[in-house]
Amino acid sequence: MAGLKLAYWPGCVSRGFTTELHGSMALVAERLGIELVELDRANCSGAGVIAEHNQELADTLNARTFALAQQTGAPMMNICSTCQGAQSECQQRLDADSGYRAHINETLAAEGLSYDPDGFSNKNFLWVLVEDYGLDKLKAEVKRPLEGLKVGPFYGCYILRPKHRLGYDERPDRDLYLEQLIEALGGEVVEYDGARKCCGFPIITMAREVSLRQAGTHVGDALDAGADCLVTPCPLCHLNLDMQQPEAAKIVNRDLELAVLHLPQLVGLALGFEPKQLGMGRHIASTEWVQERLAAPAPA
């Protein structure tokens, strides 16, 4: 069958602090026969901060990204919950009003670009896997089922809320996809309180303690529920849950050591890639436990 071809927006964080995400995404896509056309001329989604500063600026910058994606003729994909949310917010305004859209497109015209809402789609890798690639097909590709691995899902707010804007009216199960995916890969879902809460990242420079208390609480809850690791489709959540984990531990006053995997890393492990290929040595919270678990003989 013809493979999936996608206009790929990797986001900034996956090329800065979390290069392991970008790398593992490339490996996984290739293995699954997904062709990624990287949007290397595109700009940051603004992560909600630019929209907070100036809405027209954020809308124009993201319309630019959408238009660049449309030039490739393929649907767009991102690998960051925050990009998904920030871009969907702008898309909602652009799609709602043709007069406003014309005004924005006028600014884009100098670069030979124009955004046309007709048929445009932008999905996080998680949504692509479940809705377009298909979990059954993915299951068939699994070489190393994640048997015995207890995985706590962590979605990131921007891919969950607001529901209406993020297409939950048509796809009400989008807030269950991580659980479905973990099971499809042969892993065990760990239920804990924080799966759909906020990691606190947006206020890390403004209200540090409140931010880290959120991250620390969720990591602690997942540990208490027996998780071997967390998995997240959001690199910004990864920053607060993994990179800041030692600081968060101080704020919540307990020891924390829990691996936090990027979504393509978890998929990559099941596809048979080695942890090293997936950049798992670049995390702050050790991923060794995950590796040991997977190396151990499968429970009878």
Added chain:
Amino acid sequence: MAAYTLKVRRFQPESGDGPYWETFDVELDPTLSVLDGLLQAKDRDDGSLAVRCSCRAAICGSCGVKINGQSALACKTQIGEAKEIANRRDGGSEPIVVEPMGNMPVIKDLVTDMESTHWTKIRRVTPWLLPEGDPPEREYIVPPESMIDITQSMACIQCGACVSSCLSMEADPDFIGPAALAKAYRFVGDPRDAETEERLHDLANDPHGIYDCTHCFSCIDACPKGVAPMDQIMRLRRKATAGYEIDDHNNGMRHEHAFVKIIESKGTLDESLLLQESFAPGLKGKLAPRPGAIKGLIESIPTAIRGLRSGKMRSLPKLIPGIHPKLPGDAQDNVRRIYAHAEDHSVELNLYIRGEEAEEDAPVPEAEAVPAAAIEPEPDEGGG
């Protein structure tokens, strides 16, 4: 008629016992509300079941509860729909879970004490008009379009569902919170109010104020009236930073300015630079950190060093700024051009007023796209 099971979290303070779950079987039409179900259980099974309600029509704001974990009005949630959501958990015969609102002390069963977590905070933001001088002899005269901006925040019925859902409040009970901050915007955005800057100063510098909101969207999904409290908080931030340039102690303005500036010059985000710039801006002009900023920078150093050691960070903040690659070719120039255009006149499209349904080929009516001039601070219009 259909049969439903309600699983209710109950609590009676006089019993001396902790909270417990009790299930009630009810029978009613799927289009009736969860509140109707609760009242039927109270009527037929246990008259001691405590639930607060009055209008039963989503007007009075009394009946806030959590239904299947989601904060909502019991009278505005259809029991048939609540059942469908409950079923998603197990695909089968799951009960509808009803709990008292979160982030608030429980008085009895589903009745919470909203005094300390809601009303005190509402009073905290001075929820009345502070005009300059004596009131005019007759009514205040204001152009209708200048009030459009605050209609959304005026729709609030004080039900507390947003407070119940607030994720920052879970981590910081002192956070002023979504309902009170939405109320604050109702007066900050009101052209008759003369204390706009003072209000913003207060909310920007309070450590539990506008920069304590973690942008989690929970309050937007919880609100039964479309107030979108988070959007009002973002408007408060926009007024405080772009409007009045309030250099707050929480580093809110500096963080925002640094982020916006970095994208202008680099196109994508360089996180090390963001850390450096938001605490000690030097990208343009002199390095001028405030005392609070230095503390922030020092607090982030252990993280930075760990990042450097694991190969996550390419540079220690401030040591080698500017190695983050720019966009290729003329792409960055185009980003700059967009900035030059948008920073100039900033159109704001408000979907609450505009409506979301695409109305093809209709031009943007003037009053709906609020030009920057309307959101910029203006000299007092106290109307006195």
